[in-house]
Amino acid sequence: MSTAKVGASVPGRRGASVPRGLRAWLGRRLTIAPGEPLPQRRLFLLPTRFGLVWIALVAVLLLFGVNYQNSLAYALAFWLAGLAVVVLVRTWRNLLGVTVELQLPREAFVGRESRLRVVIRAARPRTAIGLVLDVHGATLPRLETEATASLPWRTGQRGWQLPPTLRLETSWPLGLVRAVAWVQPTTELLVYPAPLEVAGPERRQLGEGLDATDFAGLRRFERGDSATRVAWKQWSRSGILTTKVFSVPPRQQLWLDYANCRGSPERRLSLLCARVLAHHRAGDRYGLRLPGLELPQGEGESQRRTALDALALFPAATEGADGE
């Protein structure tokens, strides 16, 4: 709400907000969502520079035919013109009806490269379809029914983020026109803060205590359990297949506290992020204290995920309020 007030007071900001609306409208008008076949109305044909050269070529050959009264030169010029028309349709059909699916990476950190997997399906074979995400691109030379590409992109900010718009383009078969379509991802990705490792006294040895050695009990066998962990004796006695469970002795019980870190809020979050990762690797039991939020101590994958989510979603607005 405060941003709206600032926007109203500064005239320059107001001007900038109109194109944003326009952009949103254009975004709705121009893009498709992943998973739906590319319709005609979201497919755009643009001439390439070579296409303009081709038009000039046809004109030159026509002039040549006119001035020398040369029928074959006429025929060649007309054939090139006909080719341009056919190419228009061929290029358009090369992209029409393609279905794009986006697979987000499992997790992403600010400033690190993460990869977006793009799965493309089509009923007919396609040729030379290019994918562009931000500045990185890939080309699928031949697409029979399904193809996959993995495109890198640099995540920008912490929190829920949409991946950038994916551009599909093709100038097959002659490069005279380019068919372009934009795919707007609909699923957001939670981007974690950039981990900031600091060498210091609190950095711990990560070697010992990792093995789960203390017998904790038995549980029902599940598929995938290691054969060495199966309690064969109990099975011979009772006929029920069970698995021995061992617990990892927590090496340390500790709290990661926002208040104990130094620096700007973002730096503190980065530090905390790095420590969450390190403690998780070490198998520690840790809790997280953020202003207005306390995550009880815990361990394992779910604790790591909860902690990282909390760091990613930690509101940046408080910082903005500090600035004011």
Next chain:
Amino acid sequence: MIDWLVGRRRQPPEVAVLADGHELGAGMLRQLFIGQCLVLALHLIWMPAWLVGLALAVAIWRYFQLRQRVPRAGRLLRLGGVALLLGALWLQYGVLHDMDGLIGLLLGVYLLKLLETHNRRDARVVVVIGIIATSVAFLHEQGILMALGALMALAWLLQSLTRLAGAPDARCAWVEAGWLLLFSAPLMVVLFLAVPRLGPLWSMPQMDRASTGLSDQVSPGDIAQLSRSDARAFRVSFDGEEPATHERYWRVYTLSGTDGRRWFRAPPDELAATLGQSEGAFVREARRSPWVDEAAEAGRFRAELLLEPDSRPWLPSLGTPLASDSEQRYLADGTLERLTSQSSRSLLRLESSGAAPANADPAGDAWNSLLPSQVNPRTRALGEQLWQESGGDKRAFLAAIMAHFGESPFRYTLMPPRLGSRHRVDEFLFESRAGYCTHYASAAATLIRAAGIPARLVVGFLGGERHPDGYFTVRDYDAHAWVEVWLDGAWQRLDPTAAIAPERIELGPQAVEGGAEVFLADSPFSSLRLRELGWVNRLRLRWESLEYQWQRGVIGYQRATAREFMLGLGERLEAGYGWLSTYLRSALWRGAAWLGGTVLGLAGLTWLLRIGLHQRRWRNESDMLGYLRGRLVCLGLGPTSGETPAGHLLRVAPALGSVGAALRTIAEEYERLAYAPLNEAERSAGRRRLRQATKEIGRYLATPRYRARRAGAAGDDVAS
């Protein structure tokens, strides 16, 4: 030849552009080089052979550069290459700005461009120049073979472009290029036929070209060059009467000036300047000959001439030209000239009399009986003697001349002894007595002029080969010279060769004895040499007739023909429309047409509506459910928050009485569609059931019975 361009350090050679998107792979360079070779092959007959050397030199440099033995061609090397090219062209042609020089420059630049071809853009530039060079090749020739060659080159260049656009392999590139050519061919044909043709917009440098060696001056001593060549001069077909063999005298030039050694033509402008008259007295531009009275002479022959490109304006005519289908220059001596030079083949319709002109030469009798006084004294003496003997009867005098040729030991040969003296006609008439048409014609004309009778030489063609299809081909070796004499108020044709070698007139030059070793001496591989061999000759005739049709139909499709074709098409369309409208005017047909049209229109409308509704409402299960839920909300049976769609339907089912079962079906089907792993067939079957149930409910909700019930039970609503 193919493999040696493959670079060593490169990745798979089939990749057109390497992964960085800039550097071209060896495979692509090889493609471009082969394309260059194909385009160069189209030009090679007419252009200097060292261009092949240039192509090879450039390719070898690129090969070693790919192997990193030599660096990239620097600016110095490239400029040096261009300078070398210019120098070589200058040595070859003397000047650079004529057509051959310009074509050589284009080809040279095209070949040299490979030196600086490093990325995709450069490669496309090379292909574009290749297409231009292909079209320039049509200046040399527009025959069937050239068209096929150009098509091959175009296909190759297209598949190079598909490679550049990212074709993964050769098969894919060729298949795509083939489809493109195939799909665009009908478009090309339509455009070719329908686009109106314009005249030349501005003048371009023209190819210096002579379709025949026919010259506008002859000298008895020269070698019979023309009989050595089988080059085609023109082709002709007749509308109506065809001339007999001995009537095929094609007049091209009249030679009225002589210096005793040679006979030369006096062009209208020179003649006008010499005689002090206006040029209009000798030549006029018209569609009809201004020198012949329109009523006096009806044209005997209507010919359609297919003329070879020629930078000189000559036109042949069978006898005196009377009328043409386009504006031409009619000369007073009964010959014809084009307005401009012709850079490509063209068609001309010409009406002519078949006889020598009847109008007097405005240059006057004095000009046409002028002889240099000091030259050929023996011939002049002989002429005067024959004139005395004939006693002033001109016809007897001409017969005496012909008899003189027939009686004396004259012989016809294409290899006469060379005449070197000042008095050439004397030397021929009294010493060598061997020669061909030029010798006899010039001797006869000199004899006639010696008697003070106006006479002139005519050069042109005699004969022509008749094809089974009914058209004639006239070739260089048909060239001929004869005499025209002013007699009884008209010019009369007199062919002294007929007295010596009548078979030349009836059968053509190849029939003359003693000429065999010279005949076609410059065309050792000419298929005409095999005309004795039956099947070869048939094959040749068939090929020539195909070529003739091609030239007439495709190459001759210029302004007039195009207009005629479109007019014809328009007329035919109009006729078809008229036929159709009269046919449909009967009442029965009209009623049937109205009925059919209405039915078709209604069907189309229904179909469109169905499609629209179908798309909007019934496309997938969530749309159908959305529609149903909308209806339920209108009835006050909307979902509560947090309720699943299926749960909602099951809850309100009892309120809808008899269609409650349908609602339960919908709930069940919807859940199955949403969550069960179904294949496509099961899925569409489920959708169909869902659609039927939804429609059933829709119909039920729309019935008056239900509305009445709703109105009655408004107070105690179940869902509220």
